[in-house]
Amino acid sequence: MDLDLRKVRYFVAVAELLHFGRAAERLHIAQPVLSRQIRALEKDLGTELFVRDSHGVTLTDAGRQLRDDARQLLDMADGTRRRVLRAARGPRRLVVGFRAGVVVTPALRAFAAGHPDVEGNARRVEWDDQERLILDGTVDVAFVRRPVREEGLELRPLYSEPRVAMLPDGHRLAGKQELSLADLDGETWLHYATPRPGALPIRTIEEKFECVAAGTAVTLVPRSVAEQYSRPDIAYVPVTDAEPDQVLLAWAAGRRSPLVTAFVEAAQSLG
Template sequence: MDLDLRKLRYFVTVADALHFGRAAEELHIAQPALSRQIRALEDDLGAPLFIRDSHGVVLTDAGRQLLDDAGPLLASARAVRRRVSVAARGGRRLVVGFRAGIPVIPAARAFGARHPDVVVDVQRTEWDDQAQTVLDGRVDVGFVRLPVDETGLRLVPLFTEPLLVALPTSHPLAGKEEISESDLAGERLIWHGDASTRPTRLPYPDSGLRAHGVDEKLEHVAAGRGITFVASSESLFYSRPDISYVPVRELAPDQVGVAMAASRPSRLADDFFAAAQATADVTAECGSYEMWRLASSVAAGG
């Protein structure tokens, strides 16, 4: 049995709306036709995906599992279509994923010297999709921040950079040249992943807020809801008047790596992968602690 991507797309639309009528309107098809497609998908999989009763529509356990798996699968199908479309037009294109604060330009320039006919596109990723976008083909090569699940990846660490604490400018520690982690005792932590991904094992009180990316973390910090930690290059990327970034002596550095899918060989991806390794020092310098200190000095009028 081959999984029908059209039926899968219909399923995701219904699962997001949890309403067959609204899903049918969004898909521009009749509701009875949509119901038939979902029943056919359930027959294909041999499992009910929705419970339909007078109270509405809810996902079954099988439906929740399919929803978890459907997003990457559909994204991979779109990536295949993109690559085929580019090839049909006679062009060559490489998509590079990057995290906030990690410059792509040094590696792109080195790669472009060997492949001047290839267009390098970029796509920003966050902690929760940085590996998946590489695995499902949305990006060909990705700059990632560790830790990351390395299953299915070819991954090489490139460099490390200091971690800083992000504080609202009204905080008593804001503007300090450097602090100790003990100075942050009792602060509420805003983080983007589970405890195993935190740069410290100290028991910070949980703020109850879980942010998707750096933007969201800093919005909560600026509002006084807690503190967070960012890499030094991220602090340059997100320089803002309501946030103060302060080095913390005891924190282990953030590690940046480059990744590509181990199961999808590509000469272009291999060459960009090599270019990223060759230019790691230049890339690291763009977000170095020295540059952060210079930017802080200029901002303070020094």
């Protein structure tokens, strides 16, 4: 039995909203049609995905498993569609994602030297979309930072780099030559993907700058970020016992692409 991706998309809408009416509105279809499609999917799979009762809609164990797997499945299907359309349009193109602080120009130049007929483009990615943009085909390969959700990805470690504290310029520790994590005990922290007690959630490096400069919180950043982003109201101090930041190349697992292979080789050749 092959999964019907349209039914899977319908399922994801209901699984996210846990409400057939609101899911139907999101999908721009009638609720009875949506209900029939979900029933058909359950019949295809041979199991119930939702518990429907007077209290509402909840996921079964099978439904939770499909919800966890479906997003990756749909992202990969979208990626295939994008790459096919891109190939049909031509000319050949390689889109390389990168996180803040990562310099992609040397790798793109090394790749272009052997592939002058390929258009190479760079696109910034963030911590919360780096995996999705690879799987859905928005980027072909990306320089990512840990933590990384590895499902569906091939990963190739490139290098690690020290982390430094990002502090407001008037901070009590801003003039130090180096720090330890213990020196930062009691500070309010910013966080991306890995929460810590009392930390403030943010999404982009720009949000980090504004929060730190305002004295709201402190954070750690890779040394390359400190080297690339200088502001008079922010100080950077090395933290000797902070876990190094890891940079990896990532691309969709199982995808056979000579261009991605060539770019990975070019990036690794730079040492």
